[in-house]
Amino acid sequence: MATPSPDGEFDWTAAEAQVGDVVDLGTARRRRQPDDWTADVDDERDELGDEPILVDPPDSDSRVSWAEAAAGRRPIVPAWLRSKSEALALARWIVGHYTHVSAYHLLRAPLYAGRLVVRAPRGAVRAVAGTARWASDAEGRPVRLAAVRREDADEYLKLSRQRDARVRLRALILTFGFSVGAIGGALLVLSTTQEIRYAVLAVLIGLLGVAGSPADKPLMDVAAVKPRVRKLTADVLTRAFLAAGLCKPDDLISFPAPIMRDGPGWRAVIDLPFSVKADTAIKKRNDLAAGLDLDEVQVWPERVRGAAGSARRLALWVADEDPYAKPSGLWPLILKGVVDVFEPFPFGEDQRGRIVALQLMFTSLLIGAIPRMGKTFAARLPALACALDPIVELHIYDGKGGQDWRAFERIAHRVGFGVRDEVVLGLVEDLRALVVDMNRRYDTIATLPADICPESKVTRGIAERRSLKLWPVLVSIDEFQRYSGHPLYGDEIVSLLTELCKVGPSVGFMISLATQKPDGKAVPTDLRDNIGTRFALKTMTWQSSEAVLGAGSYTAGHDSSRLQRAHKGVGILLGADDSGAVEEAVTVRTSRTPLADIDAVITRAHALRQARGTLTGRAAGDALALPGPAASLLDDVLTVVPASEPKIWSETLAARLGELRPETYAGWKPEQVAAALKPFGIPVGRQVWGSDPVTGEKANRKGVHREDIAAAVAERNQRRRAA
Incomplete structure (x- = not known):
């Protein structure tokens, strides 16, 4: 605080230079929360010092006016005392705690009594020994012996006389005490009832039992384990x-x-x-x-x-205690509520229990962790949030193929489970189509007037206009390493996703990738560097942590390898506030979304989309059609292989398909033709005798038979008719 100047006047200039006009104690950003969130955010405690606190009264030239200073006064009654829910919670805790403690000890009262009886003899021995030491002035013995060792006769005689005086006095006190005790005991036995005698005996045994209790074995058990609280001073x-x-x-x-x-x-x-x-x-x-x-x-x-x-x-x-020792809460939107993907949605809680929001629109998300640490649960949260916005088109792919994502079939435009060849090919064709659609979207954006599209990117109003076909699209891929590592299509999948992450966000594309192998091979650097939001749960090494959070995160103090295995669902979130700076990363515990509750969310999402007429693709009943042009691949093969040509080399077939549909088959090699035909059960390794169209040289090479293609087409058509 400022001090008066030498002339006695208060030096406001020095005060301002010393501490400034105000001190703002708020440090955490208050994230904007949509009105339709069902989480009870009104009862959250405000950040300490979210408002300026006046330190020294400002003068007329100060930057802070008196009105602002008055507005910055903290409430007399604290927020927790004014909150009905917190007051009730405190009352419930007090009643519940002391009821539990009382019942706990009451049930164990016979055990405590038995312990007192067993320990009473030891207590009696301790009492007699302690009395004897006191009466004989045993505590002064070391001092007297020290005088003897020094051969200090004067000091020893002085201490001996003092000891003799103490012993005589204490002997008189002890004799008087024993006499009073004996008389009192006789009166107790002769003139009191049996109940009183038993009560006095119980008290005496209890006192001796307490005195005989070992220091490492307390008499009473602990009814509630108290956390170790460190009071800050x-x-x-x-x-x-x-x-x-x-x-x-x-x-x-x-x-x-x-x-x-x-x-x-x-x-x-x-x-x-x-x-x-x-x-x-x-x-x-x-x-x-x-x-x-x-x-x-x-x-x-x-x-x-x-x-x-x-x-x-x-x-x-x-x-006060480990903030992540207790289970995380349920996702606030499980039972009710909708989402606007252009606004943040609840993702989890920080260490103080405050809601942490995540905005996926105009960015991409990378989630990395070792197995069994909550990676899939974290990846499902953005997908569920997008599901509750009926205008978002969902493309869901799960590399495991279990039950975690099956519920999304009811609302997703495209889905794929596992890494079978037809699923991987479907993902590739889906991503190719999305890249083509991305370029179309930019052409459409370019035609919109400035008053409708002022920032050259999709807005909520633009996305609502179905005729423009600029609605948001989410591509969510779990266990991404299984797709990026595919021997034939891995590189193309990574390349297509990189293109979408680079320029797709402005026109409505959101990419969410989850992997249990966050390294440069599973998620190449070019792709990872174009993902603006990262979430790293428990990893094995700090290098893996940096692979998710980005270079510099470890030196900035953020290392997900230090997270505890017991803290499932806890991770380091970077880029949730759109800053992208590693210094702004926050530790988040994601909300829980059990499988049973996911069905409830998907049911609500399906009803919302049905009401808006936004069910498309797989959700609209296109379940038999393979993703992209794969449904017409067999027809295209029959088109380029006439009936007069019963056999054809694979490389010749790839070249003809590229000429027929360059936007789909351009660049295909014999290996890709084989992988595309394999799901239909077509033999792709047969030896075919033929001649090179350029050199005319005849040779045996791998190829396909037209009759196998025709049989596969007939089987497909028969399944469709039966369905």
Whole structure:
């Protein structure tokens, strides 16, 4: 605080230079939450210091007016006390806690009584031994022996006389006590009822039993395990920062605001020495946790930005207990609510229980983790959010092929499960068609007037106009490494997705990729660098963590390999606020979406799309048609192989297909022809005698027989008629 000047007047200029006009304690961005969210966000505690707090009264020339200062006053009654839900929750906890503790100990009362009886003899021995030591002044014996060893006769005689006086006095007190006790005992036996005698005996046994209890074996069991809570004080924090090497004894940290409770923990705003950056302290999170004698999962440092922050100002939140030890909550939109994909939707909670929102529109998402850490659950959340917006077209592919994504068949335009050849080929053709559609969309955007499309990108109003065909499209691929590693189509899949990630977001394309092998082979660098949002759950190494979050994340203090295996669904989210800076990554615990509840969400999504008339593709009943032009592949082969040519080389067939449909088959090689025909059961390795169309040289090469193609077409047509 500013001090008076030498002439007695208060120096406001010095005050402003010393601490500034206001100190803003808010550090976390308040993410905008749509009105139709069903999560009870009204009862969330506000960030500590979300509003400016007046430090020194401003004068007439100050940047802060008196009206602004009055508006910045904190409420007299705290928010939690004014919240009906929190007050009821506190009352329920008090009643439930003490009811549980009382019932717990009451049930074990016979056990406690037995322990007292067993320990009473030991307590009696301790009482007699302690009384004897007191009466004989045993505590002074070491001092007297020390005088003997020094051969200090005067000191020894002085101590001996003092000891004799003490012993005589204590012997008198002890004799008087025994006499009173004996008389009291006789009166108790002769003149009281049996119930009183038993009560006194029980009290005596209880006292002796307590005295005889070992220090490592308490009499009563623990009814409720209390978490280890570290109360933050200035001394505790200073010691921690000294231990972490973030300040020196002659250059300590300072506190621009009081240390206060903030939700289930403590929050302190700290100014580091002028030579230390806040980013350095964030990287030393483990050292700070060691200095506080806590687990690192309870210690959360972050920057204080904005006008009230600086490069050396740090906000430190310390949780009372492991914030991720309890299960995460259900997704707020499971039971009711809709989503606008042009706005953020709930994705999970941070360590303080605040909702973290994610906006997928105009970006792409990469999720990486080792198996069994919640990767599929995290990947399903954006897909479910898009499902609750009836204008979004869904393209869902699951490399595992289990039950995790089967419910989406009811609403998805295209789906694929597993990595069978026909599924992979369907994905390739689907991505090819989407790239073609992306180019068409840009042509359409270019024709729109500036008042309708002011930023040359899709808006909600534009997407609602079905005639423009510019609705949002989500391509969600789980276990992406199984598709990107395909020996024939892997490179093309990666190339097509890279194209969509590069220029597709502005015209409505959203890409979500999840992989349990986040390396440069499964997700090549060119593709990964064009994905703006990353979510890394538990990984094995910091290199894998950087493969998901991007270069520089490890040095910035974000390492998903340090996440605990017990914390399923917990990961580091980068780019949720559209900043893309590794320093802005946040740790998030994703909301739970059990399979039973997913069906309920999909049912609502199906009803929404049915009402809007936006069910297309697979969801509209196109279940028998293979994705893309694969349904006409057999017909195209029969077209380029006339009946007069019973056999044909595979390379010749590939060339003819490329001439027939260059937009589909251009660049095909014999291997791709073989992979495309294999799902139909057509032999592709037969030896065919023929001549080279260029050189005329005759040879035996691999090819196909036209009769096999004709048989496959007949079988396909028969299945369609039966259906």
